[in-house]
Amino acid sequence: xxxxxxxxHELTKRFGNFTAVDRITFQVQPGEIxxxxxxxxxxxxxxxxxxxxxxxxxxxxxxxxGYDVYRQAEQIKRRIGYMSQRFSLYEDLTxxxxxxxxxxxxxxxxxxxRSKTSELIERLQLGExxxxxxGSLPLGWKQKLAFSTAILHDPEIVFxxxxxxxxxxxxxxxxxxxxxxxxxxxxxxFVTTHYMDESEYCDRIxxxxxxxIRALGxxxxxxxxxxxxxxxxxxxxxxxxxxxx
Amino acid sequence: MxxxxxxxxxxxxxxxxxxxxxxxxxxxxxxxxxxxxxxxxNEIKGADIAVLDRAQDIHSQAVTERLVASGxxxxxxxxxxxxxxxxxFRTGQxxxxxxxxxxxxxxxxxxxxxEVQFIADATDPNTATTLVNYGRAIVGDYxxxxxxxxxxxxxxxxxxxxxxxxxxxxxxxxxxxxxxxILMLVSAMMxxxxxxxxxELGTMEVLLVSPLRPPLIILGKVIPYVLxxxxxTLLILGLSVWVFDMPIRGSFVLLFAESLLFVIxxxxxxxxxxxxxxxxxxxxxxxxxVLMLPTILLSGFxxxxxxxxxxxxxxxxxxxxxxxxxxxxxxxxKGVGWAFIWQETLILTGMTTLFIGLSIRNFNIRLS
Numbered sequence: 170x171x172x173x174x175x176x177x178h179e180l181t182k183r184f185g186n187f188t189a190v191d192r193i194t195f196q197v198q199p200g201e202i203x204x205x206x207x208x209x210x211x212x213x214x215x216x217x218x219x220x221x222x223x224x225x226x227x228x229x230x231x232x233x234x235g236y237d238v239y240r241q242a243e244q245i246k247r248r249i250g251y252m253s254q255r256f257s258l259y260e261d262l263t264x265x266x267x268x269x270x271x272x273x274x275x276x277x278x279x280x281x282x283r284s285k286t287s288e289l290i291e292r293l294q295l296g297e298x299x300x301x302x303x304g305s306l307p308l309g310w311k312q313k314l315a316f317s318t319a320i321l322h323d324p325e326i327v328f329x330x331x332x333x334x335x336x337x338x339x340x341x342x343x344x345x346x347x348x349x350x351x352x353x354x355x356x357x358x359f360v361t362t363h364y365m366d367e368s369e370y371c372d373r374i375x376x377x378x379x380x381x382i383r384a385l386g387x388x389x390x391x392x393x394x395x396x397x398x399x400x401x402x403x404x405x406x407x408x409x410x411x412x413x414x
Numbered sequence: 415m416x417x418x419x420x421x422x423x424x425x426x427x428x429x430x431x432x433x434x435x436x437x438x439x440x441x442x443x444x445x446x447x448x449x450x451x452x453x454x455x456n457e458i459k460g461a462d463i464a465v466l467d468r469a470q471d472i473h474s475q476a477v478t479e480r481l482v483a484s485g486x487x488x489x490x491x492x493x494x495x496x497x498x499x500x501x502x503f504r505t506g507q508x509x510x511x512x513x514x515x516x517x518x519x520x521x522x523x524x525x526x527x528x529e530v531q532f533i534a535d536a537t538d539p540n541t542a543t544t545l546v547n548y549g550r551a552i553v554g555d556y557x558x559x560x561x562x563x564x565x566x567x568x569x570x571x572x573x574x575x576x577x578x579x580x581x582x583x584x585x586x587x588x589x590x591x592x593x594x595x596i597l598m599l600v601s602a603m604m605x606x607x608x609x610x611x612x613x614e615l616g617t618m619e620v621l622l623v624s625p626l627r628p629p630l631i632i633l634g635k636v637i638p639y640v641l642x643x644x645x646x647t648l649l650i651l652g653l654s655v656w657v658f659d660m661p662i663r664g665s666f667v668l669l670f671a672e673s674l675l676f677v678i679x680x681x682x683x684x685x686x687x688x689x690x691x692x693x694x695x696x697x698x699x700x701x702x703x704v705l706m707l708p709t710i711l712l713s714g715f716x717x718x719x720x721x722x723x724x725x726x727x728x729x730x731x732x733x734x735x736x737x738x739x740x741x742x743x744x745x746x747x748k749g750v751g752w753a754f755i756w757q758e759t760l761i762l763t764g765m766t767t768l769f770i771g772l773s774i775r776n777f778n779i780r781l782s
Contacts, residue, residue: 221623222623223619223622223623243625246623246624246625247625249623251619251620251623251624252620253616253619253620254616255615255616256616257615257616257617257619257620258617259424259428259615259617260615261427261428261431261432262424262427262428266424266427269420270420270423270424271620271624273416273417273419273420274417274420274421274621274624274625274626275417275624275625276416276417276625278416279416302431319620328623
């Protein structure tokens with residue numbers, strides 16, 4: 170087995186007396202689509218913030234892309250991509266300007282920015298709206314654009330924070346095809362979601378309840394283990410005794 | 415430095431594409447300077463008065479002529495009874511009434527005390543006081559002319575010289591004030607809004623996850639506003655020099671450098687506000703309440719600090735605008751140099767350092 174691209178050992182985050190993330194331990198393999206599931210407030214976002222260098226862990230160990238989350242946040246940031254649940258594009262900038270801006274902040278050379286921008290616009294078939302302000306695009310297009318800009322600098326891992334909120338099922342399906350394509354190119358996908366049906370698309374998932382990882386494995390294994398027909402059943406069984414929801 | 419240029423470029427796109435921001439940025443300074451310069455003035459010109467002349471002699475006519483000739487008064491009505499004056503006050507047609515007694519001429523010639531009555535509309539106390547004083551002075555002058563020898567021998571004559579602003583142009587007072595407010599507004603409010611907007615949209619998160627260092631993000635976002643503020647400074651100074659003949663007696667370079675310092679002070683306040691808020695609405699309200707109101711009320715721009723109660727005077731010391739207004743007045747009107755303003759400059763520098771330090775601390779707390 171190849172070395173893991175994300176590795177945590179008893180990673181913990183406390184805010185005062187409140188333990189948001191409680192000693193989570195897991196590994197993610199290169200090219201894997203790793204689903205990070207849990208109800209709102211279960212600690213998903215805090216865990217992700219620790220892995221992306223936005224938040225310092227209170228205790229435990231964390232290695233992302235081979236770098237330590239405590240001391241090497243800068244190196245980690247160069248090797249990861251991030252897409253937030255609000256798609257985080259600038260609505261008053263055009264499609265082309267958005268792509269160029271995000272490519273630019275990763276310090277890509279100008280020539281590379283230009284070729285990558287044109288290539289991306291062509292691949293997403295956005296040629297006709299390249300000069301249109303992003304604000305006037307349909308949600309699904311924005312989502313694809315946001316994902317594409319998040320992986321424009323060829324990161325090893327891309328973190329997706331509830332990327333499919335508010336999008337219709339067909340667009341969601343298309344979006345997952347993009348995720349598969351990226352994973353096939355070797356990009357590791359770390360995705361949080363609370364759509365349980367979506368978790369079936371992941372290679373492996375972890376279920377977070379009250380800051381702890383209660384279950385970890387492939388969707389098939391988890392369904393067998395908890396004897397449930399779908400992931401929703403698994404989740405309900407695990408979250409039944411949650412103190413936070 | 416490509417990423418920095420990227421952020422600056424993006425911020426300029428934001429500004430140029432937001433018509434409302436542009437309008438605020440450039441329309442407001444021009445509108446305010448012109449408003450304060452032309453419309454709002456402490457001087458009184460051609461105030462409407464009513465005259466009740468019971469004397470009807472050469473003296474009463476001469477005094478009325480002098481009132482009009484002074485330029486301060488215009489005779490709006492000649493009336494025949496006191497209730498008529500009252501009526502004119504009620505309808506707001508006059509600012510002052512003048513009543514000459516029937517024995518005016520006789521008493522003046524026999525050198526007995528005489529009473530000319532001024533009635534003023536004190537709903538506006540400042541104007542009323544000014545008008546009555548002008549009127550009293552004009553009557554006094556006339557009296558002295560009539561009987562130059564009757565002057566008491568030991569009368570003290572006062573001689574007035576108004577330094578630095580001999581014509582008492584109120585625009586000389588307003589330009590520094592308006593400039594201060596505009597720079598405060600553009601620099602602090604606009605930056606706090608621009609920064610919180612990124613938080614609100616969630617784009618700040620993406621920037622923070624990128625390899626960009628937070629100071630670079632803020633620097634990139636703030637630089638366009640520094641440029642805009644300095645353009646505004648030139649615009650306001652240009653208007654005040656060419657339209658209102660306001661002098662710049664001191665060094666222009668020094669004035670410009672001090673303006674830059676104040677812009678940075680305001681920007682650091684804007685950044686500080688943005689570290690405490692996460693929505694544009696709150697940022698705007700905080701800028702208005704915490705910055706604009708004290709700047710307008712406590713900086714000495716409209717209300718003289720000397721006449722404030724002690725606690726407010728103390729508070730005024732922590733208003734950056736107060737120090738900046740002092741600096742501008744010193745340089746523009748008094749024409750003094752560095753030796754006279756280094757203390758104010760030091761205070762502003764200290765405040766700026768404090769604000770930036772607090773911003774960094776807040777930022778770190780938020781990240782941890």
